Amino acid sequence: MVVIGKEIKASLPAEVLSLVRAAGKLAAEREQKLYLVGGVVRDIFLKRRNLDLDLVLEGDAPSLARELAKTKDGKVVTHDRFGTATFRKNEISIDIVTARSETYSRPGALPTVKPGMIGNDLFRRDFTINAMAASLEPARFGKLIDPYGGKDDLDRRLIRILHKDSFRDDPTRIWRAIRYEQRLDFKLEQETERLLRHDVAMIGKVSGDRLRHELERILEEDKPEKMLRRAAELGVLQQLLQSLEGNGWLARRFQEARKIDVTDKTKSAIYLALLAWRLNSENMEALIERLRFGSEASRVLRDIPEVKQTLPALTVGRIKPGAICRLLEPHRQQTIVAASLAADSALVRRRLKRYLADLRFVSPRLSGEDLKSMGVAQGKKLGALLKLLKEAKLDGMVKTREQEKKLVRKWLREGKV
Numbered sequence: 001m002v003v004i005g006k007e008i009k010a011s012l013p014a015e016v017l018s019l020v021r022a023a024g025k026l027a028a029e030r031e032q033k034l035y036l037v038g039g040v041v042r043d044i045f046l047k048r049r050n051l052d053l054d055l056v057l058e059g060d061a062p063s064l065a066r067e068l069a070k071t072k073d074g075k076v077v078t079h080d081r082f083g084t085a086t087f088r089k090n091e092i093s094i095d096i097v098t099a100r101s102e103t104y105s106r107p108g109a110l111p112t113v114k115p116g117m118i119g120n121d122l123f124r125r126d127f128t129i130n131a132m133a134a135s136l137e138p139a140r141f142g143k144l145i146d147p148y149g150g151k152d153d154l155d156r157r158l159i160r161i162l163h164k165d166s167f168r169d170d171p172t173r174i175w176r177a178i179r180y181e182q183r184l185d186f187k188l189e190q191e192t193e194r195l196l197r198h199d200v201a202m203i204g205k206v207s208g209d210r211l212r213h214e215l216e217r218i219l220e221e222d223k224p225e226k227m228l229r230r231a232a233e234l235g236v237l238q239q240l241l242q243s244l245e246g247n248g249w250l251a252r253r254f255q256e257a258r259k260i261d262v263t264d265k266t267k268s269a270i271y272l273a274l275l276a277w278r279l280n281s282e283n284m285e286a287l288i289e290r291l292r293f294g295s296e297a298s299r300v301l302r303d304i305p306e307v308k309q310t311l312p313a314l315t316v317g318r319i320k321p322g323a324i325c326r327l328l329e330p331h332r333q334q335t336i337v338a339a340s341l342a343a344d345s346a347l348v349r350r351r352l353k354r355y356l357a358d359l360r361f362v363s364p365r366l367s368g369e370d371l372k373s374m375g376v377a378q379g380k381k382l383g384a385l386l387k388l389l390k391e392a393k394l395d396g397m398v399k400t401r402e403q404e405k406k407l408v409r410k411w412l413r414e415g416k417v
């Protein structure tokens with residue numbers, strides 16, 4: 001019997017541990033079994049930080065979660081119909097779900113779900129390393145349930161499915177296999193790899209929403225280029241769109257992208273733009289449609305072919321800063337960032353970076369209010385004048401407020417806008 005009580009205690013922060021133990025005690029009082037399962041058990045063995053806690057109860061999880069929230073002064077959100085609950089206290093969030101068994105009516109379909117025991121619950125999981133549970137029962141705290149040899153596979157650094165139909169049941173597991181293999185520097189177990197290659201076309205049966213979700217999770221990883229390269233090698237990336245490539249070109253751009261100081265969300269958007277960078281408009285539309293991207297991501301993606309068309313104008317020998325702004329201002333910032341990493345010409349990349357770091361922040365000294373007090377009505381004309389003023393300032397034509405005013409008066413006289 002393997003017991004990992006000590007390891008659990010050593011890896012969870014004290015407050016989390018105390019909550020988990022309290023939940024185990026409450027469950028025992030109800031004569032129900034509660035387990036820590038999935039990724040967190042895997043990561044306890046691997047000594048990787050993971051505070052994404054999943055608990056499985058052989059019993060009604062929402063009811064236990066409510067009691068835990070009451071006794072431990074936390075908050076709870078329950079989905080009684082699904083037998084799931086999320087307990088929250090301070091920054092801590094713990095998912096508690098009713099143990100369940102799942103069956104698949106056809107490949108790629110969502111499963112039919114019934115309450116079950118921990119054994120059923122582990123059987124529905126993706127890989128042996130994710131199909132381990134540790135008891136939270138006070139008398140058996142940390143007792144490992146490992147029916148598929150997950151611990152051995154962790155030691156051998158292997159990603160292995162639980163049964164031969166696994167990828168057919170749920171082809172999103174193909175993407176998940178690649179994600180774990182590359183994140184953990186593991187290998188696909190030989191038979192798992194054979195079945196993955198065999199079932200790769202099943203990805204075609206998966207809904208766009210689920211596929212997009214898997215891709216988004218990859219783009220949230222520390223080094224998504226590793227997964228995309230492997231996905232290309234296994235023919236998985238091409239299942240999203242034949243013309244997508246995950247080669248060294250992409251890896252170098254991703255590495256560069258990581259040096260930019262942006263939020264995680266923006267970084268993922270830039271990765272996506274880089275992945276799609278070499279698609280033409282027609283393929284871009286196919287990708288947007290296949291993965292059902294939302295409006296914001298679609299805008300960035302649709303902007304790529306347009307930005308690519310403007311890039312040749314940035315290769316000319318001399319170009320004024322105002323002209324650079326005029327060319328780039330209509331485009332999405334994330335697309336321009338992607339362009340600043342992906343453009344072939346070093347000169348263009350430099351100009352794009354200058355725009356991003358500097359030029360786009362320049363504004364004229366006169367404000368909209370100033371123009372109004374000069375008799376310009378609110379509206380398009382006012383916006384156009386501000387833009388022209390900005391360009392004039394960038395190009396060094398005006399420096400002071402007075403010079404700007406003079407220029408505006410001249411433009412108004414000449415009917416420039």
Ligand code: ATP
Nearest residue numbers: 038039040052054124125126127130131170172173
């Ligand atoms: P991560 O470390 O990326 O957060 P995780 O292991 O916590 O990953 P989740 O996607 O949050 O994974 O899923 C939680 C658990 O649910 C997994 O450990 C796995 O056992 C199971 N699981 C998730 N998706 C699937 C799937 N498509 N098929 C089977 N089991 C799955």
